[in-house]
Amino acid sequence: DIQMTQSPSTLSASVGDRVTITCRASQSVSNWLAWYQQKPGKAPKLLIYKASSLESGVPSRFSGSGSGTEFTLTISGLQPDDFATYYCQQFNTDSQTFGPGTKVDIK
Amino acid sequence: QVQLRESGPGLVKPSETLSLTCGVYDASFSGVYWSWVRQPPGKGLEWIGEITYSGRTNYNPSLKSRVTISIDLSKNHFSLRLNSVTAADTAVYYCARVYGAKGGIDYWGQGTLVTASS
Numbered sequence A: 001d002i003q004m005t006q007s008p009s010t011l012s013a014s015v016g017d018r019v020t021i022t023c024r025a026s027q028s029v030s031n032w033l034a035w036y037q038q039k040p041g042k043a044p045k046l047l048i049y050k051a052s053s054l055e056s057g058v059p060s061r062f063s064g065s066g067s068g069t070e071f072t073l074t075i076s077g078l079q080p081d082d083f084a085t086y087y088c089q090q091f092n093t094d095s096q097t098f099g100p101g102t103k104v105d106i107k
Numbered sequence B: 001q002v003q004l005r006e007s008g009p010g011l012v013k014p015s016e017t018l019s020l021t022c023g024v025y026d027a028s029f030s031g032v033y034w035s036w037v038r039q040p041p042g043k044g045l046e047w048i049g050e051i052t053y054s055g056r057t058n059y060n061p062s063l064k065s066r067v068t069i070s071i072d073l074s075k076n077h078f079s080l081r082l083n084s085v086t087a088a089d090t091a092v093y094y095c096a097r098v099y100g101a102k103g104g105i106d107y108w109g110q111g112t113l114v115t116a117s118s
Helices: none
Strands: A004-007 A010-013 A018-025 A033-038 A044-047 A062-067 A071-077 A086-091 A102-106 B004-005 B018-025 B032-039 B046-051 B056-058 B065-073 B075-080 B091-099 B103-109 B111-114
Touching: A004 A044, A004 A086, A018 A033, A018 A086, A018 A102, A033 A062, A033 B103, A044 A062, A044 B103, A062 B046, A071 B056, B004 B056, B004 B091, B018 B032, B018 B091, B018 B111, B032 B065, B032 B103, B046 B075, B046 B091, B056 B065, B075 B091
Parallel strands: A010 A102
Antiparallel strands: A004 A018, A018 A071, A033 A044, A033 A086, A062 A071, A086 A102, B004 B018, B018 B075, B032 B046, B032 B091, B046 B056, B065 B075, B091 B103, B091 B111
16 A cells, blocks of 8 residues: 655644645655645545646645655645645555645644 | 535444445546545545446455445445444545546535444
8 A cells, every 4th residue: 555644744834924745655656646625624625636737726826746756735825715734645556545634724 | 516415324333334325416427436535533534445437446455345335327326335333433424526537536525424333
């Protein structure tokens, strides 16, 4: 099984900050990596697919990069609506796995 | 607009079988994977498994011995069965759609809380 890790687990930031979250896979997943945002009591929302493609309707301040085993999600200019938990998910194998999540809270 | 809606009992007794159905509205079944994901209270997301319109399935290895996902195209729904539940299976269960070319879950149900308790 491919294991996913995320760092940091919690991130305190202010509105306007540039925020970077890292996701690492235990083996290469090529570019089959997605990022989600989840708010309490809600289903996750797809932000990025195939490592760097922005889902339709998602603000351009969200961007993704990476391939192989290391990936990043960047929020350029954090907005009040962005305080949430972020998850990565790999789709490279028939058994998919999520990362443990990164909570972005208000500093 | 694609809509997914989970339905099923909110309470299951330990050792019994959890059964949920996901109704699919305004979506084609072909070319996509239909998935189940769960989230224990206060914890992260866990992928359970997926099925294609042709009935091909993939399961999380840690749950494979207890899980069955099926699809009924005539009723526009797919289903989850999880056998021999324990308290550790208490979670919000989401049905979801994976668009194969994207490799991402682009539509989710609202989620349904299932509690395993006597």
